[in-house]
Amino acid sequence: xxxxxxxxxxxxxxxxxxxxxxxxxxxxxxxxxxxxxxxxxxxxxxxxxxxxxxxxxxxxxxxxxxxxxxxxxxxxxxxxxxxxxxxxxxxxxxxxxxxxxxxxxxxxxxxxxxxxxxxxxxxxxxxxxxxxxxxxxxxxxxxxxxxxxxxxxxxxxxxxxxxxxxxxxxxxxxxxxxxxxxxxxxxxxxxxxxxxxxxxxxxxxxxxxxxxxxxxxxxxxxxxxxxxxxxxxxxxxxxxxxxxxxxxxxxxxxxx
Amino acid sequence: xxxxxxxxxxxxxxxxxxxxxxxxxxxxxxxxxxxxxxxxxxxxxxxxxxxxxxxxxxxxxxxxxxxxxxxxxxxxxxxxxxxxxxxxxxxxxxxxxxxxxxxxxxxxxxxxxxxxxxxxxxxxxxxxxxxxxxxxxxxxxxxxxxxxxxxxxxxxxxxxxxxxxxxxxxxxxxxxxxxxxxxxxxxxxxxxxxxxxxxxxxxxxxxxxxxxxxxxxxxxxxxxxxxxxxxxxxxxxxxxxxxxxxxxxxxxxxxx
Numbered sequence: 001x002x003x004x005x006x007x008x009x010x011x012x013x014x015x016x017x018x019x020x021x022x023x024x025x026x027x028x029x030x031x032x033x034x035x036x037x038x039x040x041x042x043x044x045x046x047x048x049x050x051x052x053x054x055x056x057x058x059x060x061x062x063x064x065x066x067x068x069x070x071x072x073x074x075x076x077x078x079x080x081x082x083x084x085x086x087x088x089x090x091x092x093x094x095x096x097x098x099x100x101x102x103x104x105x106x107x108x109x110x111x112x113x114x115x116x117x118x119x120x121x122x123x124x125x126x127x128x129x130x131x132x133x134x135x136x137x138x139x140x141x142x143x144x145x146x147x148x149x150x151x152x153x154x155x156x157x158x159x160x161x162x163x164x165x166x167x168x169x170x171x172x173x174x175x176x177x178x179x180x181x182x183x184x185x186x187x188x189x190x191x192x193x194x195x196x197x198x199x200x201x202x203x204x205x206x207x208x209x210x211x212x213x214x215x216x217x218x219x220x221x222x223x224x225x226x227x228x229x230x231x232x233x234x235x236x237x238x239x240x241x242x243x244x245x246x247x248x249x250x251x252x253x254x255x256x
Numbered sequence: 257x258x259x260x261x262x263x264x265x266x267x268x269x270x271x272x273x274x275x276x277x278x279x280x281x282x283x284x285x286x287x288x289x290x291x292x293x294x295x296x297x298x299x300x301x302x303x304x305x306x307x308x309x310x311x312x313x314x315x316x317x318x319x320x321x322x323x324x325x326x327x328x329x330x331x332x333x334x335x336x337x338x339x340x341x342x343x344x345x346x347x348x349x350x351x352x353x354x355x356x357x358x359x360x361x362x363x364x365x366x367x368x369x370x371x372x373x374x375x376x377x378x379x380x381x382x383x384x385x386x387x388x389x390x391x392x393x394x395x396x397x398x399x400x401x402x403x404x405x406x407x408x409x410x411x412x413x414x415x416x417x418x419x420x421x422x423x424x425x426x427x428x429x430x431x432x433x434x435x436x437x438x439x440x441x442x443x444x445x446x447x448x449x450x451x452x453x454x455x456x457x458x459x460x461x462x463x464x465x466x467x468x469x470x471x472x473x474x475x476x477x478x479x480x481x482x483x484x485x486x487x488x489x490x491x492x493x494x495x496x497x498x499x500x501x502x503x504x505x506x507x508x509x510x511x512x
Binding site: 016037040041044045047048056058061069081145148158177181182193255 | 286293296297300301303304305312314315317325355401402404430488511
């Protein structure tokens with residue numbers, strides 16, 4: 001189960017339903033957002049206005065379930081390990097597959113797994129991988145730029161590093177604007193309105209060692225926090241960590 | 257007439273209606289596309305699928321004429337020197353101001369003027385500026401990725417350089433993905449389906465000197481070629497070279 005197509009086939013067959021980190025190494029994984037067409041233009045405007053948390057990899061035609069650009073042959077109804085169903089901004093169900101309607105529009109949004117591989121390749125620490133837990137994610141007091149009916153807070157992920165490693169990580173992730181790009185903040189978490197690094201709103205806390213500072217990146221879970229704030233009638237997403245595996249090579253997203 | 261607001265005020269007052277190159281140095285200029293809301297979602301999907309020719313700077317609310325992000329206080333009905341009215345894909349009028357409807361959606365798209373300043377600052381030649389003419393632009397045989405009702409050819413701009421200058425220009429423009437980014441091609445124009453460098457479809461031909469190669473960048477005139485191919489009932493654009501001047505500093509678009 002090493003190629004993207006093999007991973008998706010195993011998920012589709014019900015043989016795998018776990019987190020996708022480290023699967024199909026070298027290929028981009030994506031956040032999923034599905035909305036009725038009536039909300040889709042507002043949401044795409046929201047993504048374009050907030051490219052750091054919501055870098056768009058692909059938008060499907062209304063009703064379509066096959067991402068012809070990023071994963072030809074895949075089926076977004078079955079090929080994500082776990083889906084969350086949000087109604088009026090609340091998660092009402094977690095399921096292994098979803099039914100579709102002709103008016104549903106699917107958005108695939110870049111994921112930090114791509115730049116984490118580049119950080120590891122450069123010898124930089126990625127603490128949540130070292131500790132075998134999910135990355136810590138925090139709902140901030142920073143408002144995204146609103147667009148139409150969508151507004152809400154920026155969600156960030158955090159990786160602790162020494163200042164010199166943070167500088168190198170800034171250089172490396174700057175090459176990947178399609179998967180959140182450079183950090184949005186380094187240092188004092190209260191600047192972002194984060195009260196406690198030990199209590200992330202999503203994922204798990206990680207150890208911060210002497211001499212390390214927290215480094216924050218915009219996070220693809222932002223649309224889920226925006227759903228909670230903006231209360232669309234229906235939104236379908238992946239469950240955090242349970243991503244859609246595409247055929248897009250990580251390196252094709254690098255610039256510079 | 258040096259600040260963006262002063263340039264826009266002069267245009268609005270009818271005191272200036274020429275090309276905007278070199279006005280308000282240091283501030284980003286933008287390509288304008290206006291479409292009815294019924295076509296707006298398809299067009300934004302087209303832009304997201306083709307970020308090299310169509311890097312989106314701002315999308316306004318339906319009916320809105322003030323770009324609150326990139327130029328607060330401006331008015332898109334009056335602040336562009338010349339507008340083209342396209343009906344069914346044909347240019348039917350060129351005007352100094354436009355009326356608006358509640359269903360019109362305005363898109364501002366990044367312009368190569370931003371990266372040309374960076375090239376000049378690095379001592380690289382920008383031949384059309386040296387010669388005092390408009391940049392040569394070519395309709396290629398390369399198809400953009402279609403989205404909904406929009407499809408059509410990629411348009412590119414061309415700047416001749418020595419190979420070593422082309423390498424440096426690639427580095428520099430890679431830092432500006434929001435204004436077309438790195439070149440799409442260097443060398444043989446027939447690879448792009450361009451028959452004659454001396455006969456650009458838009459703009460003016462420029463001299464190519466011994467030892468120079470043509471360097472091609474994706475161009476913000478692409479939506480006008482896409483309109484000709486896709487024939488939307490109504491599209492309003494700027495006239496080539498007569499751009500919308502924003503308050504966004506060029507350097508705020510640089511990464512890395």
